[in-house]
Amino acid sequence: MGFASEFKQFAIKGNVVDLAVGVIIGAAFGKIVDSVVNDLITPLVGIFFKADFSNIYIPLSAKVPKGLALADAKKLGPVFAWGNFLTVSLNFVILAFIVFLIVKGINALKRKEEAAPSAPAAPSKEEVLLTEIRDLLAKRV
Template sequence: MGFVKEFKEFATKGNVVDLAVGVIIGGAFGKIVDSVVNDLIMPVVGILFKADFSNLYIPLSDKIPADASLPLAEARKLGPVFAWGNFVTVVLNFVILAFVIFMLIKGINRLKRKHEEAPVAPPAPTTTEQLLTEIRDSLKK
C-alpha cells in the first residue's frame, strides 16, 4: 500500500477526525473559560477579598520593590517574581473547566442511558412471514 494512500485512509477514519474536532473545540472552550475566570469571577473575588489575584506576587530580586506595588507585568521586566496570584487564577480556570466537562459528560451519559432503556419495538413481520403464518393457521384449522 502506498504511503499517500495509507495516510489518506488513516486521516479519514472517524476517530482521527473526531479527535481533531475535539482538540479545536477544546482550545476554543479553554479561551471561554479563561475569559469567565479572568473577566467575571476574579474581579468579584478581588472585591470580596480586597485583592487583585492577577497582580499578587513575591519579588525575587532586589530590583523589584519589596512591597510589590508594581503591576506583575512591570515587575517581570525588572526581574524574577513568584507570581502566585497568577497561579491561583490558572487553578481556578482548571477547576471550572473540569466541572463543566464533568457536567457535560454526566448529561451525555444520562441521555445514553435513556436511549438504551427505551423499549425497541419489534420489527414488523415480512410478507413472507405473514404468508407462512396464514398457511400455518389454515393447516391448524
C-alpha cells in the first residue's frame, strides 16, 4: 500500500472527520464562553468589587502607575495581572463544566440505548431452510 493511499484511508476514516468537526465546534464554543465570561459575568463581578475586573493588576515596577488600563500598564513595565488571570481561569472552569455536562448527557443516552432491548435478528437463509426441512420431516413421522 502506497503512502498516498494509506494517508487517504486514514483521512477518510470517521474518527478523523469527527475529531476535525469537534475541534471546529470547540473553538467556536470557546468564543461563546469567552463572551459569557467577559460580557456577562465579569461586569457583575466588577460591580461587586467596584472595579473593572479584567484591568485589576499589581504594578511590579515603579515606572507603572496604578489606575491605568492593563494594556497601557503592560507597555510601561511588568505587571502582575491577576484580574486577567482570574478571568481566563473562570473561562476554563465554565468551559470544563459545560463539557462535563455534555459528556454526562451523552453517556446517559448511550446507557439508555444499551439498556433498550433490541429486536431479534432475522434468521439467516440457512436457518430458514433448516426450519423448513425440520417441519417437513415432522409431517412425515
